[in-house]
Amino acid sequence: SAVISQKPSRDICQRGTSLTIQCQVDSQVTMMFWYRQQPGQSLTLIATANQGSEATYESGFVIDKFPISRPNLTFSTLTVSNMSPEDSSIYLCSVDYGDNEKLFFGSGTQLSVL
Amino acid sequence: AQSVTQPDIHITVSEGASLELRCNYSYGATPYLFWYVQSPGQGLQLLLKYFSGDTLVQGIKGFEAEFKRSQSSFNLRKPSVHWSDAAEYFCAVGASGTYKYIFGTGTRLKVLA
Numbered sequence: 001s002a003v004i005s006q007k008p009s010r011d012i013c014q015r016g017t018s019l020t021i022q023c024q025v026d027s028q029v030t031m032m033f034w035y036r037q038q039p040g041q042s043l044t045l046i047a048t049a050n051q052g053s054e055a056t057y058e059s060g061f062v063i064d065k066f067p068i069s070r071p072n073l074t075f076s077t078l079t080v081s082n083m084s085p086e087d088s089s090i091y092l093c094s095v096d097y098g099d100n101e102k103l104f105f106g107s108g109t110q111l112s113v114l
Numbered sequence: 115a116q117s118v119t120q121p122d123i124h125i126t127v128s129e130g131a132s133l134e135l136r137c138n139y140s141y142g143a144t145p146y147l148f149w150y151v152q153s154p155g156q157g158l159q160l161l162l163k164y165f166s167g168d169t170l171v172q173g174i175k176g177f178e179a180e181f182k183r184s185q186s187s188f189n190l191r192k193p194s195v196h197w198s199d200a201a202e203y204f205c206a207v208g209a210s211g212t213y214k215y216i217f218g219t220g221t222r223l224k225v226l227a
Binding site for chain 2: 004006009031033040041042043044045048058092094096102103104105106107108
């Protein structure tokens with residue numbers, strides 16, 4: 001099975017600041033995904049990050065707010081910029097290992113914005 | 115519109131009792147269907163998936179799910195629940211070649227000793 005390490009596991013941040021979340025995978029993967037899980041709600045795909053190309057954002061998410069880096073095949077970062085309390089959520093990294101379209105998830109980053 | 119509905123937000127069962135978690139979907143194409151489990155402080159773990167073939171799918175941890183096309187349902191079942199099954203369960207639907215899965219809002223399972 002996959003090993004996906006996400007850091008930090010949780011953070012409490014002040015309004016107006018930014019937080020960068022890291023996702024490290026134990027083997028090379030083409031596709032990495034970032035999800036948001038708001039309190040009491042389902043998972044929502046933020047963007048797809050492929051190495052060597054710009055991230056593809058879903059409707060309602062923009063690069064200025066959620067810049068993503070994908071410098072190599074085992075690592076990605078998601079930054080939550082200019083945070084507000086509405087950004088308080090769990091942010092999850094996920095990957096596809098090419099295993100019959102099965103997604104593996106990291107343990108998530110619990111973000112609270114004051 | 116594509117959607118996944120998990121009608122039960124919370125379910126409480128006694129340890130050893132049987133369990134059924136409901137999932138209904140609305141999807142234009144032939145769906146890929148998934149059940150994931152999220153334990154406290156953990157990421158999501160895949161329990162089982164259905165792509166095609168036998169409509170009764172066996173998963174990990176003793177779970178199974180049945181795809182019923184006529185009812186647009188993919189309910190998760192377990193004959194005897196263990197205390198360690200207490201977690202949140204998510205149903206998801208997608209299509210071949212895309213990872214834009216649509217997740218339900220989850221069902222939180224509580225297990226009484």
